[in-house]
Amino acid sequence: MTGERTQAYGHVVKALDDLSASKLHSGEQQIVREAADALFFCEDVGSDPVAEQALADFYTLVDRLTEGGRLLPETGDRLTASVEACRPLVPAG
Numbered sequence: 001m002t003g004e005r006t007q008a009y010g011h012v013v014k015a016l017d018d019l020s021a022s023k024l025h026s027g028e029q030q031i032v033r034e035a036a037d038a039l040f041f042c043e044d045v046g047s048d049p050v051a052e053q054a055l056a057d058f059y060t061l062v063d064r065l066t067e068g069g070r071l072l073p074e075t076g077d078r079l080t081a082s083v084e085a086c087r088p089l090v091p092a093g
Helices: 005-019 024-043 049-067 073-084
Strands: none
Touching: 005 024, 005 073, 024 049, 024 073, 049 073
């Protein structure tokens, strides 16, 4: 695990705190947490079906929330960037 991944995970937690009261229901918060957790603790997203599914569920949620007007596209983009930054680095090669 890298410091960058740890910092990204912290950004996700803070975003959830900021959004929890007004924008995200508890089940939606859980989807975000599950995606961040799965990415943070996996070694390779491509070989981890749990991480792949959690990320797919997260993308579906963000799309639904932005299309429905509950999240601004910029907020969805920032949240997505934070969750994606929790994933392991892909080795060059």
